[in-house]
């Protein structure tokens with residue numbers, strides 16, 4: 212009896228211990244498989260891209276600077292100068308707002324401003340002061356001179372910083388389209404001058420006071436010459452900003468015939484990794500992609516054309532690779548506008564599984580002035596047709612449709628082809644449509660005689676409801692897409708194509724925080740099959756999508772906050788104030804050297 216009771220007592224403990232161990236091990240496995248997302252069992256190129264991109268993200272995070280001294284040192288080693296006066300207050304401003312400070316995040320500022328070191332400071336000031344609308348800062352007060360769309364919003368942003376800023380003039384591009392192209396040779400000469408002017412001024416010779424602009428006598432105003440649609444095409448103006456040996460410098464492709472597309476249509480293969488976007492910077496560079504001249508409304512026929520080849524510091528929210536504007540966060544991101552963000556606090560809830568398993572897109576047929584002769588090149592039209600089951604079925608006969616060509620299914624190793632069920636994949640996993648066809652010429656009717664046969668006019672959907680979908684497509688309109696920041700901050704996953712650069716590009720990494728797509732959209736079916744599976748034997752990657760959506764959201768909440776826009780603009784304007792100051796070669800922050 213004794214023995215038996217002892218052993219049954221032992222047995223109970225053993226059973227309990229085994230159960231606990233199993234439970235623990237099982238939880239570990241679950242945790243592990245969730246973290247590692249089961250990549251190991253298969254080798255899809257998208258897995259490689261995701262793995263590499265996450266490594267890149269980790270190394271970016273490792274570069275975070277936590278102290279003023281470290282930030283100043285990084286600055287000196289990377290920029291070859293002392294930081295500008297006010298750097299300590301700027302760093303304090305950033306730290307007190309819990310910002311992630313990584314020097315890479317500010318590379319764009321230097322890229323954009325460096326050419327202006329090529330002018331005498333007085334000349335920079337003259338060029339800036341001749342333009343309206345502009346924001347003027349004098350004695351720590353910012354005001355608007357002239358007016359234009361969104362300029363009040365930008366003024367509002369600068370006003371939050373005015374007490375820290377030197378005197379300056381900030382010409383503002385208030386148009387949708389980017390507008391300045393300094394020809395390649397000229398911009399190189401200017402950048403060479405910046406390079407030559409670098410150096411660390413001796414500590415006891417540096418100056419920490421910016422000059423005042425208040426008493427400056429007016430110089431003869433600078434009048435940049437703007438070219439319009441009658442002067443030449445946008446492409447002709449834009450390609451002057453490309454390197455002499457770049458593919459686009461001497462390329463002219465008036466239109467793409469999708470029945471026999473030009474060789475350049477295959478650039479996505481040369482630039483990509485097994486058909487998917489590898490280097491986002493190159494993917495969106497029109498100098499490397501001559502085919503874009505016939506595949507994007509910006510080059511086909513923009514709504515307005517007003518381009519200058521004259522250099523002056525023009526600030527704007529987005530630009531093409533060959534443009535020379537100085538980037539600032541787009542006003543739409545600073546403004547709290549329901550059209551673009553569905554409210555600051557509405558991001559779609561945390562229940563991923565409750566969302567619809569589809570690609571969602573709603574919008575108007577913008578991109579430029581689409582016309583009967585050239586709508587087939589417009590990006591929004593092209594993607595919507597490629598996601599339209601009926602159009603794809605029609606295209607499968609001959610591989611092409613009025614405005615797209617199907618990718619080589621074998622190249623993409625698409626199982627959907629075997630089953631002939633790409634149309635079913637589209638049927639099951641897309642919800643896209645135009646709310647207005649924006650015909651030209653048009654009379655405000657959402658319908659359009661030449662595009663009606665290809666697109667149904669679909670009811671719009673408020674941003675709030677769009678977050679009920681797992682995947683949000685994001686496409687350029689007349690220029691960059693103003694919804695992007697909200698998409699990143701949502702619990703849905705942005706699937707993005709753009710040729711426009713923005714202030715935040717070095718912060719938001721493709722394949723970590725969003726899914727990049729090529730502007731030809733040839734990768735779209737491969738991406739769909741990767742996420743959704745083929746409806747038969749191939750499984751999708753829903754958990755990968757969820758991780759990316761939530762990583763993107765968490766990261767956007769750390770580096771794309773309104774505070775982060777202030778920090779970027781604050782630093783930008785110190786740099787700008789210095790380069791337009793007569794004593795710019797002596798101006799610098801060296802306090803850390805005295806403290807040593």
Ligand SMILES: *[C@@H]1O[C@H](CO)[C@@H](O)[C@H](O)[C@H]1NC(C)=O
Pocket residue numbers: 490491492493
């Ligand atoms: C992408 O291409 C750009 C321009 O050619 C290059 O400077 C950059 O290093 C590349 N980035 C990566 C991650 O390879």
Ligand SMILES: *[C@@H]1O[C@H](CO)[C@@H](O)[C@H](O)[C@H]1NC(C)=O
Pocket residue numbers: 632633635636639744745746747
């Ligand atoms: C589409 O949905 C149907 C019905 O749920 C399913 O049988 C089919 O496998 C799906 N096909 C694809 C390609 O997703």
Ligand SMILES: *[C@@H]1O[C@H](CO)[C@@H](O)[C@H](O)[C@H]1NC(C)=O
Pocket residue numbers: 599600601602605643644645664665666667668669
């Ligand atoms: C899909 O394409 C067909 C023509 O191929 C067109 O009739 C239909 O309206 C399109 N659907 C949508 C939602 O645009």
Ligand SMILES: *[C@H]1O[C@H](CO)[C@@H](O)[C@H](O)[C@H]1NC(C)=O
Pocket residue numbers: 465466504505510511512582584585
């Ligand atoms: C588009 O059509 C307009 C008007 O016919 C024409 O001026 C323009 O050159 C065309 N652009 C392209 C790229 O076909």
